[in-house]
Amino acid sequence: MQNIRNIAIIAHVDHGKTTLVDKILHSCAIFRDNQETGDLILDNNDLERERGITIVSKNVSVRYKDVKINIIDTPGHADFGGEVERVLKMADGVLLLCDAFEGAMPQTRFVTQKALALGLKPIVVVNKVDKENCRPEEVYEQIFELFFNLDATEEQLDFPVIYGSSKQGWMSTDYKVKTDDIFPLMDAILENIPPAPISEGTLQMQITSLDYSSFVGRIAIGRVARGVIKENQPVSLVKRDGKIQKSRIKELYTFEGLGKVKVQEVKSGDICAVVGIEGFEIGDTIADFENPEQLEVIHIDEPTMNMLFTINNSPFFGKEGKFVTSQRLRERLYKEMEKNLALKVVETDSPDSYLVYGRGILHLSVLIETMRREGYELQVGQPQVIVKEIDGRKNEPIETLIVDVPGEVAGKVIELVTQRKGELLIMEPKGDLQHLEFEIPSRGIIGLRNNVLTATAGEAIMAHRFKSYEPWKGTIPGRSNGVLVSMEKGSTTAYSIDKLQDRGRFFVDPGVDVYEGQIMGEHIRDNDLVVNLVKGKALTNMRASGTDDNTRIAPAIKFSLEEAMEYIQADEYIEVTPASMRLRKIYLTENERKINAKKFQS
The missing domain is CATH 2.40.30.10 (Translation factors)
Structure with a gap:
């Protein structure tokens, strides 16, 4: 045996993995005393820092008591499960982090299942015991039950537990006893994680x-x-x-x-x-070289969603991006497939369009956002779930959805989810919140987050994970409102927006360049309406006292990329460039839209 320990840190999103790695790096004196490091050292690309999530796994190593510990920091979001699955192959043990209030969440189950199946030795860290309303003992029981349900071996069930707060930089074997450092955790790693074995033979x-x-x-x-x-x-x-x-x-x-x-x-x-x-x-x-023997190929779960990626062919193409051709788009997508194992690219009948398969909205939106920042211009269509035929029946992906909400708005959430073919399985109190668990088609989750956050005044905590393919649940109502579509190309005026405010809510401000067929806002009714936002006020050379109205315009609604992906319908695209994001109809003129309307009726 050698003095090496290989350990992966796994957890649900936002349970404190990267913060814990920071503390381990600092306590093992990786940095000079005068070195500025900041927080979340390993989340080193802009997207990770902005979103506060880990997207790509990272390798670091520290030395503690003359033992080299290789640490693999993994993403916590279900959409990046492919990243977790492949890096667990490098570890001999896992640190399973769990929030002392939230407990075992859907992604905790997903990554734990993968780790236990590989026979890795777990250490459970109940993190954030400094939070109000935390329940460390209940969480410990919950994790034991989770391990049992996932068919853990007796050795895996006999896991050590460490309590503490990554943020405050302490760990202890008893949550009531606060220590000054995280060394109890480091000692637990040396005691419980098996040393990396030396295996003799050919390479x-x-x-x-x-x-x-x-x-x-x-x-x-x-x-x-x-x-x-x-x-x-x-x-x-x-x-x-x-x-x-x-x-x-x-x-x-x-x-x-x-x-x-x-x-x-x-x-x-x-x-x-x-x-x-x-x-x-x-x-x-x-x-x-002479006697090559292959190791078992890494199996990655199938993608559950696809989107059409196509070149930007809007009237504003090429104004803001460096890479606008289909050749550049193709090269970039195939390059992404090399390292992003859960992603798949399929060519379509058109040389300008590609179907990109991924794990979910976030997985695909991170790719689009990365490409946008690299200088690409592209358009993407509505996300579609992947339907499979099993035993002659149409099957679709079903997900487990967990929502924690204040009790007084739980009814609204249940109503919203059941409208989208969701079934309520569990409803129980959790601290001062109601804990709801549903089974819902993946289609139903697209666009649900916005509605739930609106209904709960932003207080809902949502998480979901893929469960299995099950028979098709029937049609799910889409967006209830139509959109306001631009009639002309030009610059929007405050006068026009003000006069049309009673027709809906706008996505654009005054003085913005728009083109015919671009989506300007949301109509108050369920049909699309063509509007002219370019028209200015007719001026005369007579000055009228007191008849000019001051324009009072409501602020424009600004979508994030994920919100836009969940908002658009089958006959719409999102135009993404390095400088802007616009929603548009696939067919820009009203005449073309009428001719092709039947294509999108399903």
């Missing part, structure tokens, strides 16, 4: 992650499962389909602190980064 290493450097290109990251990997060593790359490519290792790195250190060789059990291998994909095996 085997599975690529479970990748990195990119502008100097050396793509870097393969994985854990050496057997044997020793050396610099300048000739190797075989066994592809997922069994084909074998011959290659050579140019450079080897292991993880130290937040960075990488160049080494001559890496023994089995350690996690390393390999430079010099061409044409690899995640899931491939780096094996012995």
Whole structure:
């Protein structure tokens, strides 16, 4: 055995994983005393910092009592489950973080199931015990029950529990006894997580992650499962389909602190980064040159949703983006598939459009947002759930939906969910909130969050996870209101918006350039209405005292990308550019829309 521990940190979104890693890095003296680090050190890209969530898993390592601990920080959101599934292969144990008030949430169940199935040794950390209304003992019981329901082994059921607060930087074996540091957790890792075993034999290493450097290109990251990997060593790359490519290792790195250190060789059990291998994909095996043996290919759950990605063909195309052609769009989507295992791209009949399959709205919106920031212009259609035929019957994805709301608005939430074919399974008090659990088609969740937050004045806490494919539940009512569509190209005027305010709520401010067919706002009725927001006031050379009305305009509604994706219907697109986001009809003129109306009636 060697002095290495490989551990993954898993939890539901926002239960404190990345904050805990910060504290571990600080307490193991990774930084100089005068070094400025800030918070959430590992959430290092702009999107992660803005949204406050981890999107891509990260590797770091610390040394504690002469033992090297490799830590893998994983995303907590169900849409990034593909990321979690592949990196758990590098770990020997998991730290399962759970909020002392919220308890085991849907994503806690999902990641725990994956970890237990791989036979990983768990340590449970009940975090945020400094919160009001927290219930550490109940949460412990809840997690034990969860482990039991997920068929954990007796050894896994005998898990150690650590209580504490990542934010305040303390951990303890008893939540009533507050300590000064997180070392009780570090000691629990050394005592309970098995050391990385040394496995003799020919080389085997599975690529479970990748990195990119502008100097050396793509870097393969994985854990050496057997044997020793050396610099300048000739190797075989066994592809997922069994084909074998011959290659050579140019450079080897292991993880130290937040960075990488160049080494001559890496023994089995350690996690390393390999430079010099061409044409690899995640899931491939780096094996012995003469006698290559493949490791079991990583299985990733199927996507549940797809969206049409197409080039921007609006009247404003090419004004704001650098990359606007279908060739650029195709290259970018296929490049994303290399590292995003839960994503799938399928070509359509049109050379300008691609169907992109993903895990959910957030999974796809993060891709769109990343592309937008890189300078791409594109249009996306309405998200559609993936329907399967099983035993001659139409089946659709069903999800478990959990909503925690104040008791007085629980009735409104139940009404909204049941309208969308949701079934109420559990209703029980949780602190001062009502805890509701439903089963609902994935289609029903699209657009539900906005309605629930509006009905509960923003106080609802929602989470959902994929359950299974079940028979089709029938039609679900879509958006109840029509939209206001622009009649002309030009610049919006305050005069026109003011005069049309009784027809609906607007998405644009005065002085904004618009084009024919662009969606300007939401109509008060269920049909679409064509409006002219470009028209200015007719001016005369007579000055009339007191007859000019001062315009009073309600503020425009601004959608986030996810809200827009949930809002649009089958005959609409979102136009996404580096500088703006517009909603539009697929057919811009009213005449074309009438001719093609039957296409979208289903």
